[in-house]
Amino acid sequence: MKSLSTRSLRAPQRLALGFVAGLTALSLAACTSNAREDSSSDSGGTSNADKGSNDEAGDKVVIGFSAPAADHGWMAAITNAAKDTADNYSDVELRVPAGTNDVNLQISQVETFINDGVDAIVLLPFDGAAMTPVALKAMQAGIPVINVDREFDDPNAARVTVLGDNYGMGVSAGQYVCEQVGDDKNAVVAEIAGIDSLPLTQDRSQGFKDALAECGQNVDNRVAADFTVEGGEKAASNLLQAAPKIDALWNHDDDQGVGVLAAIKNAGRDEFVMVGGAGSANAMREIKSGNSVLKATVIYPSTQGADGIKLARLLVQGKSMSDLVEVEVPRTIQLFAPVVTEDNVDDYLPSAFES
Structure with a gap:
């Protein structure tokens, strides 16, 4: 969250x-x-x-x-x-x-x-x-x-x-989506955000939008959840009903992602690639299985x-x-937001948190 x-x-x-x-x-x-x-x-x-x-x-x-x-x-x-x-x-x-x-x-x-x-x-x-x-x-x-x-x-x-790095999370997610869909003008990109009133959600969405623009894509369908399993499932159900075709989906938070994945399974949808957010252990296990629409997640340390x-x-x-070289501890330290995929999941899974 x-x-x-x-x-x-x-x-x-x-x-x-x-x-x-x-x-x-x-x-x-x-x-x-x-x-x-x-x-x-x-x-x-x-x-x-x-x-x-x-x-x-x-x-x-x-x-x-x-x-x-x-x-x-x-x-x-x-x-x-x-x-x-x-x-x-x-x-x-x-x-x-x-x-x-x-x-x-x-x-x-x-x-x-x-x-x-x-x-x-x-x-x-x-x-x-x-x-x-x-x-x-x-x-x-x-x-x-x-x-x-x-x-x-x-x-x-x-x-x-x-x-x-909330903005960086969005950038990383957007860059991954660009790698998946390229400049296909017919590609449909969707987003399930967290709580829209929060600056962190706004930063993540802005980073995602900015990164997608680099490959000529934009967010075609967007809903907001509330960082909970229940909220994720409800928001995803609404999104899936509104969008009969999706090529890539970014969900901001892996905890609410448990509900998002449940809604996707219930709807029988598997035509798209999904990116998670935060880097939970259960999300990484889904990625590692190779049997899920969830193909990546973006770390929020x-x-x-x-x-x-x-x-x-x-x-x-x-x-x-x-x-x-600096002799003092820095005033500000901002941690990186890497993308975890099947290729590098074993590097991150041992330190991942449980949802």
């Missing part, structure tokens, strides 16, 4: 970020990796870190982590990955109150972190605008805030912001909270990202 209040980037900013997003994500993964290059262990952790590396144990770091309730596969994966990452470090103490969709309760959680004097706060806001004042309060108290996924209204409310934990540790210990 992803962010409820992600603020939109203007098109020039998106295009500029598009080139560097993949490099930034690779740098983050490489320079903060738990695993030694010469180690055969998959467990990582500070006990295996080379002396002088970023992963070598240092001063203890107390991190407060707050996120919305895990009522969606992607959101549950965010919190679980953050906990797992913290467990890999003997010098990290992670404090995680129960996830909540109550803004006032989440504000209270952050105020508790401030009063307790934690070293850093990693915060995925239920509502970025509503959480901005308390994040500013933490920053003013000298506690660095790492803002994850849903941006604050004021850039001063966070030392680092870790983002997915559920590692953002885990990346936030690593970045918080680096900040507090006065370290930088070792693969960069």
Whole structure:
């Protein structure tokens, strides 16, 4: 489902970020990796870190982590990955109150972190605008805030912001569709969006539209769902009734995609290729089976909270990202939105979230 209040980037900013997003994500993964290059262990952790590396144990770091309730596969994966990452470090103490969709309760959680004097706060806001004042309060108290996924209204409310790429998701999906249908003037392209009022949905749709324009295509049929299985099934049923012929379909979210696929099966439709969104494990298993209309999905990383934990540790210990010449942790990191197909699904399936 992803962010409820992600603020939109203007098109020039998106295009500029598009080139560097993949490099930034690779740098983050490489320079903060738990695993030694010469180690055969998959467990990582500070006990295996080379002396002088970023992963070598240092001063203890107390991190407060707050996120919305895990009522969606992607959101549950965010919190679980953050906990797992913290467990890999003997010098990290992670404090995680129960996830909540109550803004006032989440504000209270952050105020508790401030009063307790934690070293850093990693915060995925239920509502970025509503959480901005308390994040500013933490920053003013000298506690660095790492803002994850849903941006604050004021850039001063966070030392680092870790983002997915909603516009880039649309671009990646559109580019894949272009590869499938080419410049066929008779091709019918359909789209099942998320919640239309959300900036993230608008960004995804705009990216999709822009990418399709490059091969002379456009969206011929479009409906919106609500990021739920039930909503996906209803929206897909309506779409299939309205469009007797479809060549390619992009569904924004793999959780609602469970319902979309059910509607497609019930309608007995299999004449088109479908692209998913977010990168759930069940979607990837469908892709790997080779027996589904679902042929690809576009990743919206559920590692953002885990990346936030690593970045918080680096900040507090006065370290930088070792693969960069820059001596400070960057202010903004935007993760890439790759396309997963049958050809590369085995690379992504182990880290995918369950819907």
